[in-house]
Amino acid sequence: MTKIGFIGLGHMGAPMVRNLLKHQHDVYIYDAVPAAMMALTDAGAIPAQSLKTVAQHAEVFITMLPSGENVAEICTGASGLFKLAQPGSLFIDSSSIAVDKARELHQLAARAGIQMLDAPVSGGTGGAEAGTLTFMVGGGEAHFNRAKPILECMGKKIVHMGAAGNGQATKISNNLILGISMIAVAEGMTLGKKLGIDPKKLFEICSNASAQCWSLNNNCPVPDILPNVPSSHDYQAGFTSAMMLKDLKLSQLAAQTVSAVTPLGAEATALYTLLNNLGHGSLDFSAIIKLIEAK
Secondary structure (H helix, E strand, O other): OOEEEEEOOOOOHHHHHHHHHHOOOEEEEEOOOHHHHHHHHOOOOEEOOOHHHHHHHOOEEEEOOOOHHHHHHHHOOOOOHHHHOOOOOEEEEOOOOOHHHHHHHHHHHHHOOOEEEEOOEEOHHHHHHHOOEEEEEEOOHHHHHHHHHHHOOOEEEEEEEEOOOHHHHHHHHHHHHHHHHHHHHHHHHHHHHHOOOOHHHHHHHHOOOOOOOHHHHOOOOOOOOOOOOHHHHOOEOOOEHHHHHHHHHHHHHHHHHOOOOOHHHHHHHHHHHHHHHHHHOOEEHHHHHHHHHHO
16 A cells, blocks of 8 residues: 655544555654654554654655645755655645645645645544545646545545645635635524524524525534534534634735735634634634624
8 A cells, every 4th residue: 555654643634644544554644743643653653753754654745734834844945855755756735825835835846856736625623534524636637646546535525626726725715705604604693593583493494595504504603503513512623713714814815916805705804813812713613603692
């Protein structure tokens, strides 16, 4: 099977590694937090003490890191992955980073003889654990075809979006819609409650009428309507408010570069900024209803 180096073992990366292991791949893991590596060693992952160790053994590399700066730090420079990896290696970045940064990394990878794809995901920690993530992939078609069997170990929907950076462009467009729709659901459900409507009855109507959307039907922000969503478990995160804010900021940065008009995106960014400033960044992004209810 394929020898894979996986870098970044957080809430998303760790379950993705477990699914690669279930498909009998050899996975060399690296993270700045030693405990994160130890937690996967019993599952069969091979801990590496440095990027050099990963580069010496793996032919495919996957990163799942918090920011574009983290990805660039791992990949570039004299001791970076692009310098250490063998020419012809495949690099898949599943982090959520700026479109321009992703395209810059594609260029640097090509100069080093590395095949690169930007392949951010949707589906949250639940999708990562179940192996049902959606991958939106940017880069060369031949690289995509090489990567697809590996991505299918971690996801159920793998879509080639086109040229370098298009995976990231798709991710921020999707999450722009997601963030705005969650705010709309929170406003509608809060209004109905204040008008005296039973939230469960309102949900029953809206989830089967023209208001239905993923934010309502699958991640209702009102507690005790759906049993297995964050709102019914003290907003324990599937996708944190901090991560939503990060992606909304990336959407606004991208919008500026192409002169796209996103007034609702700007307002959503402002509201999630306020939610995070109030100390709720670690909560699920559906916790935006706390801000709406307090107004």
